[in-house]
Amino acid sequence: xxxxxxxxxxxxxxxxxxxxxxxxxxxxxxxxxxxxxxxxxxxxxxxxxxxxxxxxxxxxxxxxxxxxxxxxxxxxxxxxxxxxxxxxxxxxxxxxxxxxxxxxxxxxxxxxxxxxxxxxxxxxxxxxxxxxxxxxxxxxxxxxxxxxxxxxxxxxxxxxxxxxxxxxxxxxxxxxxxxxxxxxxxxxxxxxxxxxxxxxxxxxxxxxxxxxxxxxxxxxxxxxxxxxxxxxxxxxxxxxxxxxxxxxxxxxxxxxxxxxxxxxxxxxxxxxxxxxxxxxxxxxxxxxxxxxxxxxxxxxxxxxxxxxxxxxxxxxxxxxxxxxxxxxxxxxxxxxxxxxxxxxxxxxxxxxxxxxxxxxxxxxxxxxxxxxxxxxxxxxxxxxxxxxxxxxxxxxxxxxxxxxxxxxxxxxxxxxxxxxxxxxxxxxxxxxxxxxxxxxxxxxxxxxxxxxxx
Ligand code: GDP
Numbered sequence: 001x002x003x004x005x006x007x008x009x010x011x012x013x014x015x016x017x018x019x020x021x022x023x024x025x026x027x028x029x030x031x032x033x034x035x036x037x038x039x040x041x042x043x044x045x046x047x048x049x050x051x052x053x054x055x056x057x058x059x060x061x062x063x064x065x066x067x068x069x070x071x072x073x074x075x076x077x078x079x080x081x082x083x084x085x086x087x088x089x090x091x092x093x094x095x096x097x098x099x100x101x102x103x104x105x106x107x108x109x110x111x112x113x114x115x116x117x118x119x120x121x122x123x124x125x126x127x128x129x130x131x132x133x134x135x136x137x138x139x140x141x142x143x144x145x146x147x148x149x150x151x152x153x154x155x156x157x158x159x160x161x162x163x164x165x166x167x168x169x170x171x172x173x174x175x176x177x178x179x180x181x182x183x184x185x186x187x188x189x190x191x192x193x194x195x196x197x198x199x200x201x202x203x204x205x206x207x208x209x210x211x212x213x214x215x216x217x218x219x220x221x222x223x224x225x226x227x228x229x230x231x232x233x234x235x236x237x238x239x240x241x242x243x244x245x246x247x248x249x250x251x252x253x254x255x256x257x258x259x260x261x262x263x264x265x266x267x268x269x270x271x272x273x274x275x276x277x278x279x280x281x282x283x284x285x286x287x288x289x290x291x292x293x294x295x296x297x298x299x300x301x302x303x304x305x306x307x308x309x310x311x312x313x314x315x316x317x318x319x320x321x322x323x324x325x326x327x328x329x330x331x332x333x334x335x336x337x338x339x340x341x342x343x344x345x346x347x348x349x350x351x352x353x354x355x356x357x358x359x360x361x362x363x364x365x366x367x368x369x370x371x372x373x374x375x376x377x378x379x380x381x382x383x384x385x386x387x388x389x390x391x392x393x394x395x396x397x398x399x400x401x402x403x404x405x406x407x408x409x410x411x412x413x414x415x416x417x418x419x420x421x422x423x424x425x426x427x428x429x430x431x432x433x434x435x436x437x438x439x440x441x442x443x444x445x446x447x448x449x450x451x452x453x454x
Pocket of ligand 1: 223224225226227228229230231232330331332333334355356357358359
């Protein structure tokens with residue numbers, strides 16, 4: 001394979017930056033551009049070497065270069081990492097020099113792709129690397145590290161071994177029909193398949209938390225114009241991102257913010273005021289708000305408690321009846337016209353919190369309520385494997401479906417080769433997760449999501 005090079009650290013003015021190279025000509029290239037300080041310098045595996053990157057005797061930077069020899073490297077190829085100063089100019093000059101001397105520019109994710117193609121990690125581990133890099137919270141990073149360590153690969157490897165055993169039994173029954181082994185084969189297969197089903201169902205269940213950890217909760221702030229939606233968002237994010245205004249209906253589009261509650265990301269969407277209106281522009285905003293409320297996992301309905309409850313508020317309460325929602329009585333710093341008691345009759349099962357968005361009072365209570373609602377504190381990912389990737393969940397669901405079909409075929413005394421079709425399909429699904437039975441196109445798509453130099 002060709003020798004690739006890329007800058008692996010983010011571009012900016014940092015203390016150090018890393019330029020990485022991998023491939024069979026790595027050491028040949030580095031010999032041309034690296035002038036070591038040590039007189040008896042030799043390229044040795046797992047060493048860090050002090051010196052200079054030079055071009056025609058001109059020093060480009062003072063560096064530390066580490067060497068990794070095949071197959072004991074991230075990609076399993078000969079590799080080096082040049083630790084230079086973290087300036088964009090210097091890092092680009094060093095990269096250019098590597099390219100001039102025979103390396104080609106790595107594509108995004110190409111180092112990891114090589115690690116996968118060379119068999120050092122499977123696809124689920126490669127995907128975990130993207131997730132570790134992109135993790136928004138500590139919990140998400142932890143779940144991804146577990147997967148990177150090979151948690152999912154091991155679990156599926158075990159299931160694969162069990163399925164292979166069934167396949168061997170089935171083959172034997174087909175090859176030696178004169179020995180009446182089919183009955184025994186079916187009994188054993190049934191037992192194993194039931195166990196596999198239980199294991200897979202357990203894995204599938206972890207996705208509920210996995211989705212929460214990775215994607216968080218989509219919460220929409222809805223309420224009539226002037227109820228205090230933008231002020232609430234400001235109080236929540238503690239910065240003036242949303243425009244607060246004294247005129248009604250100006251927040252026509254939506255604003256989104258990410259916050260973290262007990263390690264779970266909460267994506268907050270501020271919507272335009274919900275109100276019956278003839279104004280065309282406002283109507284668009286309102287439809288959007290209704291749409292967002294429909295899509296959201298959680299609705300935060302904010303009411304201006306300094307005014308009487310209007311029919312519109314009741315309409316919104318009706319709209320959110322069947323949804324996960326919390327109700328905020330805002331502007332408690334003013335004289336109140338609506339109290340908790342007034343609302344309790346209308347929406348019995350929804351938490352009602354009094355706040356003052358302006359004075360930033362009651363905000364902590366909103367966090368606590370949301371955290372308790374979803375039992376965030378109970379989500380522990382230290383011990384067990386958690387599925388966070390939609391692709392993996394889908395594959396696991398397909399595995400379960402095929403295992404169930406195989407069980408059904410056995411119970412219905414179908415011919416043994418019908419059973420094996422479902423079992424082979426299940427193996428194929430395992431291969432989709434590990435990458436063994438994925439088409440090159442899909443694999444390329446997955447690696448495109450990586451950043452440069454990884
Ligand atoms: P939105 O239209 O729902 O986004 O409402 P805004 O956040 O723009 O608020 C409308 C008006 O109500 C602004 O003048 C805010 O300063 C005011 N406001 C918002 N929250 C409070 C509050 O808790 N107390 C008081 N007194 N005024 C508030």
